[in-house]
Amino acid sequence: MTRTLSQFGWAAAALLAVLNGSVAASANDLVCSRVYTLNADFDEGTLLNVNHNIPDQLQLNTETKPFPFIWVACSARGTVVRIDVNTGTILGEYLSAPAGRPHNPSRTTVDLNGNVWVSNRDEADGIGGVPHGSVVKIGLVIGGTRVDAGGNPDPNGEYLKPPFLYSTAVDRDGDGLIKTSRGLGDVRPWPDFGDGGGGGGGGAALVQDADDECILIYQRLPDAPNARHVSVTKDNDVWVGGYPFAQRMFHKLSGIDGSILASFDARPFGAGGYGGFIDANNVLWSASISQNSLLRYDLNLMAGMAIPINQSYGLGVDSAGFVWNAMWTMNTVAKLSPAGVMQAGFPVPTGGSCSRGVAVTLADNHVWIANSCTHTVTRLDNAGNLLKSIAVGNTPTGVAVDANGKVWVTCLGSDTAERIDPTVGLGTVDLVVNLGPGAAPYNYSDMTGNLILGVVQQGTWTVVHDSLVAGTDWGTVSWTSTEPAGTSIKARVRAADTIAGLPGIPFVDVENGVNFCDKGVAGRYIEIQAVFSRQPGIQETPILYDLTVQCCNRPPVALCQDITVCTDPGTCEATVEAADVDAGSYDPDGDPITMTIAPPGPYPLGQTIVVLTVTDPLGESDSCEATITVVDCEAPSVECVPTTNPAGKVVPPAGNNPKSGQNPDGFYQLLAADNCDPNPAIYVADSASAFMAGPFQSGDKVKITQAPGVKPTQKPGAGVIVAHILLKGDAVVVAVDASGNMARCMCLVPPPPK
Structure with a gap:
C-alpha cells in the first residue's frame, strides 16, 4: 500500500521489505537489476509532485507543491526550527553556526530537495584581514524510528533508524543511524573543531563537527559580511550576498558541497544585499533598504541595474513574474514588471504600517504583506486593492505560502509562527505555534520552498534498490519516456552500503542507457532519482513508463590449468574440451559463461599452447593460456x-x-x-x-x-x-x-x- 501525503502533493511507500532486510533471496545472492514499470513498482519509492493517476506510468502533478514544512529562524536563539504545516508540530531545532561563531539567523530559502539555507547576519569576523559572512544548510529526515545509540526503539532516543520515507541527512559516523533533534529545545551541540572556517578559500564546506547529522554545510563568505540575501537557483545552487547596510560581494555556492562557484560585486550598482529571490528568467532581485534601491541582476548576462525604490524591503513574485516590493515605513508596495518597470498606479498603500515581508498565493495572485507596527497581515488583490487586514501576533516580519496554499507569518515580538487560512473570511488565523521564549523570529524571505517551485516546475520519484551484496558496482539506468517540448526527465544515482549512508554521497547524473561503470557508483544500496521538469507556462508533462537499473557487467574471469592427456584410442592425437583446461573460471556477476579454446583440437603428440576464452551473455570476455601435453598411453x-x-x-x-x-x-x-x-x-x-x-x-x-x-x-x-x-x-x-x-x-x- 502506498503511504500518501496527499495534502501537499507527494507520496512515499514504506520502502517495503527491501529496506527492512526481509528478502526472499539468500544474503549471498546478487540482485543485479530491477525493473520498475507497474504502480506497485513505483510505490516502492517516494513520489514528490508526481503521480500514477494514469496506471503504470509517472507524470508531474498539475500543480507542483513544496514540502509540507516551514523553516523559521529563531534569530535571538541562533537556531532554526522545522514545523509541520499540517499540525504545527515543531520537528526539530538546529544551530545556525558552530559554537563561538556569531549567529542571528534571519534570511532563509528552501531548495528543491527541502533543505533550508540560512544566513547569519551577525557574522562579519575577518579571515586574512577580510570580513566574512556565513551561511548554513540544514537537511531533513521524514519517517524512521526513534532509537537509542544501539538501534533499540526508544521514543526519546537521540537517533532515527531507517527505513526513511525521505532523508537528506548525512550519517557522518557511519553507524547506520541519523542523530538529530527531536523537536523544540532539543538543540544538539556543534563544537568548532574546524567547521567555523568554512571551506577555506571557498572550497567544499561540508560540516564535520556538528552533533546533529541534519546540519550539512557551513560556508564562510569572503567580503560578504552580515549576509542577508539567500536565494536558490533553478539548478539548486544558492546565491548569498553580504549587507552591512552597504553593498558587498554576492557568491554562488554549490548546493552539493557549498564551494564557491561564482561571484559578483554589488558595490558598483549601489543596490542589493538585504534579501530577495531569483525569478523564472534567472534574474536575481535583491532589496537594499539603506540605499533606497532594488537590484535587478541578470545571472545569464552577469549584468545588473539599480531600480529606485524608497526603503526597499520584502520581495515577492506573482505567477506572471511581476515583482512586489514592500517599502518599509513608506507603508506602500511597489509592483514591477519582469524587466523592472514600475507599473502604473504603483506604489500603493499596504493597508498597514512598517511593511516588511511579502508573499503571493499563486492560486489567486493575491499579495500578502506583514506589517510590523500595526501587528497585521494585509491581503491585496493583484491590482493593489486592499481586501482585508488580519490581526496577528506582535511585530510580524515575514510571510510565506505553504504546500496547502495557507499563509504563514512569523511574529518577532510574540515568539510565534501563525497560520492563516485564506479561504475563511478572506483570511483567518487558524493555528498559532509557540516558538518558545527568546525566539524573536526575524525572517521574511522564503521559508517553505514555494518561491523556487514558481521558477522550476519539478517533481521527483526516488527509489532505493537493494542488491544484497556490499560494494556492488552499478552500471546503467535506462528508461522509456515521452518528453514533450519544454519538458524533460533526467536521472541521477548514488550508492552506499547502508541506507543511512546514502544522503552523504553526492548524486551522479546519468544518461538513459549509457554505461557509468567508470563513475565509481558502488554500494549494496543504489538510490535512483528521476527528475521531472517543465518550463514555466508549459502545461504538458513528461511521462515515465518504466525504469531499469543494472549493476556493472563485470567481465568474467578466465582461470587456466595445464593438463596432460592420453591420445584417443587408436589415434595419435587427443580430443580436449574447453572445460578440461578450465581451473574455475567464473563471472563476478553470477552470469553463465561460455568457454572456447583456440586452436581447436584434436591435438598432436607433444605440447600445444592453447587460449581459453570465457564470455558472458553480454559479450564481455577474458582469456588465459594453458599447455596441453599429449602423451601416447596406448600399447602396441x-x-x-x-x-x-x-x-x-x-x-x-x-x-x-x-x-x-x-x-x-x-x-x-x-x-x-x-x-x-x-x-x-x-x-x-x-x-x-x-x-x-x-x-x-x-x-x-x-x-x-x-x-x-x-x-x-x-x-x-x-x-x-x-x-x-x-x-x-x-x-x-x-x-x-x-x-x-x-x-x-x-x-x-x-x-x-x-
Missing part, C-alpha cells in the same frame, strides 16, 4: 604368427610328440602395430631364462627352436629368415613403441619331434 599390438617353411613347403604335420602340434619346424612371422610409432621394436624373450632376442621389425620372420638343455642364442638366419632363435622355454614376443608402451604375447614353440 603384437602377434606371433606361424609361417611356412622357407623352402615353400607347407607346415609339416606333427611328429611323434603329440604336444608339438603343427609347425614343428618353428617358423614364425613377428607382427606389431602402434597408434603413434610406425615401427615399434619387437623382442623375443625366453620364458625359461633371462635371454631376449631382437630387436626385430614388424613382418620379420624367425625360426624359433625350443631346446630345454641348451644355452639360448640368436643367430642370423638365411634368406627370408631374419634370425634363428634357440630358447630353453616358450617364446614371449614383446613389442615396445617409441613412448615405452609395451605389449606381449606367448608364442608356444613345440619341442622338436622325438
Whole structure:
C-alpha cells in the first residue's frame, strides 16, 4: 500500500521489505537489476509532485507543491526550527553556526530537495584581514524510528533508524543511524573543531563537527559580511550576498558541497544585499533598504541595474513574474514588471504600517504583506486593492505560502509562527505555534520552498534498490519516456552500503542507457532519482513508463590449468574440451559463461599452447593460456604368427610328440602395430631364462627352436629368415613403441619331434 501525503502533493511507500532486510533471496545472492514499470513498482519509492493517476506510468502533478514544512529562524536563539504545516508540530531545532561563531539567523530559502539555507547576519569576523559572512544548510529526515545509540526503539532516543520515507541527512559516523533533534529545545551541540572556517578559500564546506547529522554545510563568505540575501537557483545552487547596510560581494555556492562557484560585486550598482529571490528568467532581485534601491541582476548576462525604490524591503513574485516590493515605513508596495518597470498606479498603500515581508498565493495572485507596527497581515488583490487586514501576533516580519496554499507569518515580538487560512473570511488565523521564549523570529524571505517551485516546475520519484551484496558496482539506468517540448526527465544515482549512508554521497547524473561503470557508483544500496521538469507556462508533462537499473557487467574471469592427456584410442592425437583446461573460471556477476579454446583440437603428440576464452551473455570476455601435453598411453599390438617353411613347403604335420602340434619346424612371422610409432621394436624373450632376442621389425620372420638343455642364442638366419632363435622355454614376443608402451604375447614353440 502506498503511504500518501496527499495534502501537499507527494507520496512515499514504506520502502517495503527491501529496506527492512526481509528478502526472499539468500544474503549471498546478487540482485543485479530491477525493473520498475507497474504502480506497485513505483510505490516502492517516494513520489514528490508526481503521480500514477494514469496506471503504470509517472507524470508531474498539475500543480507542483513544496514540502509540507516551514523553516523559521529563531534569530535571538541562533537556531532554526522545522514545523509541520499540517499540525504545527515543531520537528526539530538546529544551530545556525558552530559554537563561538556569531549567529542571528534571519534570511532563509528552501531548495528543491527541502533543505533550508540560512544566513547569519551577525557574522562579519575577518579571515586574512577580510570580513566574512556565513551561511548554513540544514537537511531533513521524514519517517524512521526513534532509537537509542544501539538501534533499540526508544521514543526519546537521540537517533532515527531507517527505513526513511525521505532523508537528506548525512550519517557522518557511519553507524547506520541519523542523530538529530527531536523537536523544540532539543538543540544538539556543534563544537568548532574546524567547521567555523568554512571551506577555506571557498572550497567544499561540508560540516564535520556538528552533533546533529541534519546540519550539512557551513560556508564562510569572503567580503560578504552580515549576509542577508539567500536565494536558490533553478539548478539548486544558492546565491548569498553580504549587507552591512552597504553593498558587498554576492557568491554562488554549490548546493552539493557549498564551494564557491561564482561571484559578483554589488558595490558598483549601489543596490542589493538585504534579501530577495531569483525569478523564472534567472534574474536575481535583491532589496537594499539603506540605499533606497532594488537590484535587478541578470545571472545569464552577469549584468545588473539599480531600480529606485524608497526603503526597499520584502520581495515577492506573482505567477506572471511581476515583482512586489514592500517599502518599509513608506507603508506602500511597489509592483514591477519582469524587466523592472514600475507599473502604473504603483506604489500603493499596504493597508498597514512598517511593511516588511511579502508573499503571493499563486492560486489567486493575491499579495500578502506583514506589517510590523500595526501587528497585521494585509491581503491585496493583484491590482493593489486592499481586501482585508488580519490581526496577528506582535511585530510580524515575514510571510510565506505553504504546500496547502495557507499563509504563514512569523511574529518577532510574540515568539510565534501563525497560520492563516485564506479561504475563511478572506483570511483567518487558524493555528498559532509557540516558538518558545527568546525566539524573536526575524525572517521574511522564503521559508517553505514555494518561491523556487514558481521558477522550476519539478517533481521527483526516488527509489532505493537493494542488491544484497556490499560494494556492488552499478552500471546503467535506462528508461522509456515521452518528453514533450519544454519538458524533460533526467536521472541521477548514488550508492552506499547502508541506507543511512546514502544522503552523504553526492548524486551522479546519468544518461538513459549509457554505461557509468567508470563513475565509481558502488554500494549494496543504489538510490535512483528521476527528475521531472517543465518550463514555466508549459502545461504538458513528461511521462515515465518504466525504469531499469543494472549493476556493472563485470567481465568474467578466465582461470587456466595445464593438463596432460592420453591420445584417443587408436589415434595419435587427443580430443580436449574447453572445460578440461578450465581451473574455475567464473563471472563476478553470477552470469553463465561460455568457454572456447583456440586452436581447436584434436591435438598432436607433444605440447600445444592453447587460449581459453570465457564470455558472458553480454559479450564481455577474458582469456588465459594453458599447455596441453599429449602423451601416447596406448600399447602396441603384437602377434606371433606361424609361417611356412622357407623352402615353400607347407607346415609339416606333427611328429611323434603329440604336444608339438603343427609347425614343428618353428617358423614364425613377428607382427606389431602402434597408434603413434610406425615401427615399434619387437623382442623375443625366453620364458625359461633371462635371454631376449631382437630387436626385430614388424613382418620379420624367425625360426624359433625350443631346446630345454641348451644355452639360448640368436643367430642370423638365411634368406627370408631374419634370425634363428634357440630358447630353453616358450617364446614371449614383446613389442615396445617409441613412448615405452609395451605389449606381449606367448608364442608356444613345440619341442622338436622325438
